[in-house]
Amino acid sequence: MRPPISPWIIFLASIITSNMILANFLGMCSYLSVSTEYKTANGLGMAVTMVLVLTSALNWLVYEYVIVPLGLVYLQYIIFIMVIAALVQILEMAMDRFLPEMHAKLGIFLPLITVNCAILGATLFQVIRHYDFLQSVLFGLGSGLGWWLAIDMLAAMREKLAKVKLPPGVSGPALAFIITGVVAMAFIGFSGIFVIQ
Amino acid sequence: MDFMIVAKTVGSLALVSGVLAVIISIADKVLNNYGQCKLDINQGQKQLTVEGGSSLLSTLAGQKIFIPSACGGKATCGLCKVQVLSGVGAGQVLPTEEPYLSEKERAENYRLSCQIKVKSDMQLLIPEELFNIREFICELVELEDMTYDIKRLRLKLPPGEEISFKAGQFVQLYSKPYGKVKEEVFRAYSISSKASEKDHLELLVRLVPDGLCTTWVHTALKVGDQVRVSGPYGEFYLRGDCEELIMVAGGSGLAPIRSLVYDVIEKGLPHKMRFFFGANTVKDLYYMEEFARIEKDYPQFTFIPCVATPEAEANWQGETGFVTVALENQVDSGQGKEAYLCGSPGMLSACIRILKSKGFTSDTIFFDEF
Amino acid sequence: MKENPRDALLRIDMEAGRLIKDGFLGTDPRPLSEIISQDLDTLAALEVSHVILGEAMRQLTRKGMAAMGEEVDTGDYLVKTEEYMGWLGCPFKDARRAAKRNTRVTDKATGQQMRWSDLSIHLIEEHAFFQGKGSPFRLEPEALAAFLRLPRPDRPAEA
Numbered sequence A: 001m002r003p004p005i006s007p008w009i010i011f012l013a014s015i016i017t018s019n020m021i022l023a024n025f026l027g028m029c030s031y032l033s034v035s036t037e038y039k040t041a042n043g044l045g046m047a048v049t050m051v052l053v054l055t056s057a058l059n060w061l062v063y064e065y066v067i068v069p070l071g072l073v074y075l076q077y078i079i080f081i082m083v084i085a086a087l088v089q090i091l092e093m094a095m096d097r098f099l100p101e102m103h104a105k106l107g108i109f110l111p112l113i114t115v116n117c118a119i120l121g122a123t124l125f126q127v128i129r130h131y132d133f134l135q136s137v138l139f140g141l142g143s144g145l146g147w148w149l150a151i152d153m154l155a156a157m158r159e160k161l162a163k164v165k166l167p168p169g170v171s172g173p174a175l176a177f178i179i180t181g182v183v184a185m186a187f188i189g190f191s192g193i194f195v196i197q
Numbered sequence B: 001m002d003f004m005i006v007a008k009t010v011g012s013l014a015l016v017s018g019v020l021a022v023i024i025s026i027a028d029k030v031l032n033n034y035g036q037c038k039l040d041i042n043q044g045q046k047q048l049t050v051e052g053g054s055s056l057l058s059t060l061a062g063q064k065i066f067i068p069s070a071c072g073g074k075a076t077c078g079l080c081k082v083q084v085l086s087g088v089g090a091g092q093v094l095p096t097e098e099p100y101l102s103e104k105e106r107a108e109n110y111r112l113s114c115q116i117k118v119k120s121d122m123q124l125l126i127p128e129e130l131f132n133i134r135e136f137i138c139e140l141v142e143l144e145d146m147t148y149d150i151k152r153l154r155l156k157l158p159p160g161e162e163i164s165f166k167a168g169q170f171v172q173l174y175s176k177p178y179g180k181v182k183e184e185v186f187r188a189y190s191i192s193s194k195a196s197e198k199d200h201l202e203l204l205v206r207l208v209p210d211g212l213c214t215t216w217v218h219t220a221l222k223v224g225d226q227v228r229v230s231g232p233y234g235e236f237y238l239r240g241d242c243e244e245l246i247m248v249a250g251g252s253g254l255a256p257i258r259s260l261v262y263d264v265i266e267k268g269l270p271h272k273m274r275f276f277f278g279a280n281t282v283k284d285l286y287y288m289e290e291f292a293r294i295e296k297d298y299p300q301f302t303f304i305p306c307v308a309t310p311e312a313e314a315n316w317q318g319e320t321g322f323v324t325v326a327l328e329n330q331v332d333s334g335q336g337k338e339a340y341l342c343g344s345p346g347m348l349s350a351c352i353r354i355l356k357s358k359g360f361t362s363d364t365i366f367f368d369e370f
Numbered sequence C: 001m002k003e004n005p006r007d008a009l010l011r012i013d014m015e016a017g018r019l020i021k022d023g024f025l026g027t028d029p030r031p032l033s034e035i036i037s038q039d040l041d042t043l044a045a046l047e048v049s050h051v052i053l054g055e056a057m058r059q060l061t062r063k064g065m066a067a068m069g070e071e072v073d074t075g076d077y078l079v080k081t082e083e084y085m086g087w088l089g090c091p092f093k094d095a096r097r098a099a100k101r102n103t104r105v106t107d108k109a110t111g112q113q114m115r116w117s118d119l120s121i122h123l124i125e126e127h128a129f130f131q132g133k134g135s136p137f138r139l140e141p142e143a144l145a146a147f148l149r150l151p152r153p154d155r156p157a158e159a
Helices: A007-016 A028-033 A038-067 A073-098 A100-114 A117-128 A133-161 A173-188 B002-032 B056-062 B103-107 B128-132 B212-220 B251-266 B288-297 B323-330 B345-357 C005-014 C032-046 C050-066 C118-127 C141-147
Strands: B036-041 B046-051 B081-086 B110-112 B122-125 B134-145 B150-156 B170-175 B185-190 B200-206 B226-233 B244-250 B272-279 B301-307 B337-342 B365-368 C077-089 C097-107 C113-117
Touching: A007 A133, A028 A133, A028 A173, A038 A073, A038 A100, A038 A117, A038 A133, A073 A100, A073 A117, A073 B002, A100 C005, A117 A133, A133 A173, B046 B056, B150 B212, B150 B226, B170 B200, B170 B212, B185 B200, B185 B212, B185 B251, B200 B212, B200 B251, B244 B251, B244 B323, B244 B345, B251 B272, B251 B288, B251 B337, B251 C077, B272 B323, B288 B301, B301 B323, B323 B345, B337 B345, B345 B365, B345 C077, B345 C097, C005 C032, C032 C050, C032 C141, C050 C077, C050 C097, C050 C118, C050 C141, C097 C118, C113 C118, C113 C141
Parallel strands: B036 B122, B244 B272, B244 B337, B272 B301, B337 B365
Antiparallel strands: B036 B046, B081 B110, B081 B122, B134 B150, B134 B226, B150 B200, B170 B185, B170 B226, C077 C097, C097 C113
């Protein structure tokens, strides 16, 4: 059942050819609203990556040892979301307790990440493609890094473009969409190097 | 059949949410409940058990150990430094603390107590003199307008209580919620009354447009109200290792200077004193008769009020121009002198520049910027 | 769009009664980043950068400071500064603070007056934050640029 692809290929592909944002257009909401400032975007990217790795791992275990054995596959969406929400809560508490500097920087983003569809998306992709544990974890890590890369690029460009005179109505969400579309097209250039979807 | 599926769905969802909820509550208890933390102060001199979760500044204040703060814990005064030997996470200084801690201080584990939270047992070093700081619930017995924007407060300490302070030090005044201000705010105000008077305190509060505490004092406070203060705090007090004291103040900065002047006189100290008081207009002058009287009774004291732009109708005969002009002209050298300054940042930096050009050094210039 | 969580955190201290009595946001319901980006749009249309505006304000304030509180004639303007003791921290949590100094500037040609504080210079220069609509200390970007006669042909519009 497990696809015969090396976990490392999955890792690289999820960053480059199957980028969560640029190829799958998942996680767009926070991507668009938090990409106006580079520093903030960077922080969110870091937080999303961290959450993605942990949820991928955890949800794989939940699927393998709870959902399938108990025959709850038809409830998997709801259960995954509940697990994600709980994990993010606990992660925030743990960060505040053990990593206060990191919590000061990233803590405010964690509640926002719970509803980021890239998180649930990654979990569902790994279920559909029957990834094993290592593949899932690396897929989660790569998806996170790819999301981080995309938001960093958009934020950097938006910050530079904020100082430039633009035609009326273009700046703001319209510009973000245009940039994202152009970057997504550029990334299509990578397609074919690795194929995981 | 359908009923079974529905039951299974509801049951499993309930079970899963239940399990997750339990896990979250356990995590909350374990992680968020900092629980009781032990604070070891000065290598065992004081040992306290406190509830974790709040800033070190407010936790210690709750234990009646008052660390000085002029800004109410907002990281803009840098006065609340405390040495934290252990218990505050790998010694990484927060960005909000950075401007206030020098390399040397960081090496010695100084932190801003208003910025660090009590999360585990801690070992602290707190200067002895801070243990003398106490809290007083005073009664406001007099509230007088000294100028159009400066009020004098006279506070009576609770019966039997006394405050011992060095002239020049300040207290923290705690305002109560009023209008749009929902919480208690505290700010530093220098004591303007005589150090010999231990059962009363006088403060001079100048209304700052948009200020939280000063607006409370000027609009909400009434004679007879209870006012909480803590103190005394501060490093601004008489050293006196000289023959003459050059004192400069502007606005409500007059407060600690008044206390210093009376201190020198009451203790019979030999120092000559020259007090340069800067005001924008004649309307901003106050305590004029009092200082004129002191000048008459005590030849060692000279009062030099300077008005920057006197109103024509006031017929001002004294020094005109900013106080730095008089300072430049009338102070010849720093030899055998100490300078005590209290005023706004601009006034302070201008005066310090002039004094340093006359030969005063960082060791002979003392200033209070709050 | 949703309010950025970082903005939500900054908004807490910008409300009235937290750092200053009337707060920095007035009655403005918009998220913080929207307030800033819409003001930036106005500035982009005028071809003036907030950094240049802040610089011009700072130069005028410096001239007022040099005159130590007396009203000074800078040629185009009359400038008077007034100071109070103590410091105000920047609500953007960048660990910067400003003196409590207010500058009142009168345009000699039109008689128009504008007031700003040292903190508002920092907020405009570093954060492009002109304060929320309804705040008594909000400076409208177009009005400010016109008052400061920016952009000028001899000065570049960009920082």
